[in-house]
Amino acid sequence: MRQDKIILGSEEWCSFPELGIPAIKARVDSGAKTSALHAINIAPFTRDEQHWVKFDINPIQNNLRTVIHCEAQLIDKRVVKSSSGYREQRFVIQTNLCIAGEIWPIEMTLTNRDSMGFRMLLGREAMSGRILVDPEQKYLLEQPEPEKLKHLYRNAVNEKSGLRIGLLASNPELYSNKRIMESGEMRGHEMHFLNIKECYMKLDAHNPEIHYRGGKVLDNFDAVIPRIRPSITFYGCALTRQFEAMKVYCLNSAAAITQSRDKLFSLQLLLRNGVDIPTTGFANSPLDTDDLIKMVGGPPLIVKLLEGTQGKGVVLAETKKAAESVINAFKSLNANILVQEFIKEADGKDLRLFVVNGKVVASIQRTAAPGEFRANVHMGGTATVIKPTSQEKRIAIKAAKAMDLKVAGVDIIRSSKGPLLLEVNSSPGLEGIEGATHKDIAGEMIKAIEKNFKPKAK
Template sequence: MNKIIVGSDEWCNFPQLKIPAVKARVDSGARTSSLHAVNIVSFNREGTPWVSFEVHPLQNDGKTTVHCEAPLFDKRKVKSSNGATETRYVIKTPLTIAEYTWEIELTLTNRDSMGYRMLLGREAMGGKMLVDPNTECLLGEPSIEELDQYYALHTNEKTGLKIGLLASDPSLYSNRRIIEAGQERGHEMEFLSVKDCYIKLDGEAPEMHYRGGRILKGFDAVIPRIRPSVTFYGSALTRHFEAMGVYTLNSASAITQSRDKLYALQLLINNGLPIPTTGFANSPLDTEELIKMVGGAPLIVKLLEGTQGKGVVLAETKKAAESLINAFKSLKANILVQQFIKEANGKDIRCFVVNGKVVESIMRTAAPGEFRANIHMGGTASITKISAEEKRIAILAAKTFNLKVAGVDIIRGSNGPMLLEVNSSPGLEGIEGASEKDIAGKMIEAIEKDLKYVRTND
């Protein structure tokens, strides 16, 4: 084919994706091409990896949405123009420009902060194009009337709620399931990256901004799923959404209280909830007394900042316990020393509480050689029936922190059930996999109930 002469930007068509017109920045300095995409979810279709995503093809227009699906070609790390590196999904799809069509690779990424919804890189142009950087749209551009006609069927009129998922990784099972569950119930779901949000503090008009300067507005609810490593910043963002009048499924104060392990245990005890005997001290001189306090070895040592089984160590002998405790103290680490409940036999119960009800419970069993039940460390999970007392403990534990959604971990000791931990961002993979229940949907239902939203198709 003859080489096409193009300007610094041109309108492109992706027939397989059903995107008839998207304006692209033509950039021979960029190697790969990218397309603006949100709500990106990978899945399997007949044993083959695919990816679904939504495209807002017109700049500054969030209402026009095209839902796309394509076979997944690759995942690769790409360095953007601002120097940041991110892992992106890659698809192959035909590109039509002028009267020519050929297949190109496209990486999928949120380009809200960019001036164009698409970037056409040199790999896609190779051998087919010549660029005249001093011109624009040499191949023509559609009129406003033509764009309206193209996308008439893709304009979303608001029928459901607008819900943001405030988290760090859109590819995590739990985050993908929450997005899916909200969309299935007719809501507009948007993933909001914690690191890309920033705050405008203003007594009259507080604002939440997103990368590139976009102001986040119009949200009915936000679901915070804050990683422990970003608890301070994530809670600050959650608190700011609350100040703007946005409903949050878990409040900032509930999240911060549950994350402070020592304070959390104090609150639980004050509410009469049973926990394993726990000690906390600062001076190395008190190590021996601390060990006696919890019944001697074996015992558990917990870092106050740990989560998901990380920073939790079993000391099987008194000597090992002394060495471990003193080593942590020498590093200025805050630790709890806790009674080891041997009769639990490497098992615990995860109760998933939503809006004051236990919606499902699973028994988690530790992997061989492990003392703590954790599916992230090779443990297994199965549905279990809990007693009335265990249900009471789980519900009261969530209520203690005012958590609308909580994962409550309980162990069965010789003197009855005891509370181990309350998680404000419980994972869904283990409990949905074991129960085959739509737990993510229960979370969306909780929002609907609290906001008194009635689904029109019910």
């Protein structure tokens, strides 16, 4: 056993010479078994019949302009449970760590750590036999000054030369929103987060305007990405329409978002465009409950509140008596309800296909948690990578086109009758699907703007 162990604080700077990373700040965490490195645009490839992986990293926290392109030999793929409890499959590499003038090989998993405070996590396996940690101290080794960092990374700075893009949303800390902001910055665009609740508008035939907190006029935007929560659909779409009136390109239009949020109209629209759905009945406090149940093939069946979102107001009724009870309970609320056949053979699984600009860019299979019938990762379900069939891809693309959405999360269930469409989401989340597939979906959204944006006519 080494007697001259390196003593580190809870935060230190280190480097990875083989990856071309001259300095990166790490969280030193003996409670974590494996080390992890921030990585985006992760893509495996083959070199000399060996498995490799390439990825990009912004090595300096809160600096998205500095990008290092890395390559490393791939040694494993593992399912890792993050500190937030989310399980994801990660690529594992081995590379040399340089710290306090000493160099030794360590294993690291690659993952997007934008939501974390550090681009690097140094776990106990990498420290074993070499390092002691004093958790009360920080930066016991050299801490580089900002000017030194600029010098070290002088060749890795990307100058901005792109569009002025606004992200119209509610929570800047949400994973999806942070990734979109990051991807826009990385592609050289000027990104602005616009909080929906802090926007207000002036309706004027000749000079329509949107104002922001403090009276700032939101003009000179080239494009806007609406990410509107269901609870503020009305106001968010009103703002999106106002941007459209100001000749600003909106990635998803207000009309498309509005119709996607109307469950009944969206199902009718999909059927009109030849997209198959589970047999569905609709009623407003029905008098003939028995016939409504028969209409969809009898129990077991799903009862949904028309206004429900993210799985709320969705009930599985396994018997006729249970179905009557649920429907009558909703009837007493004078609520609009959808009654839908239950696809038992799906076994609690569905597919999420992410469509951007008429192309399926990523796909996952979601599996319900034990005791649940809905495949929802927010309710303890799991997500795994899956290759959809060509028919499933066609359905997803057709559904997004029918809803006139440039960006859509399309949910499909596999049945004995073939694939059936469950829902089309106009503001699909990125965390689960990017984590599972390691694909830069946020970057695909920015590319869609670049492709479709046309300069305003003067």
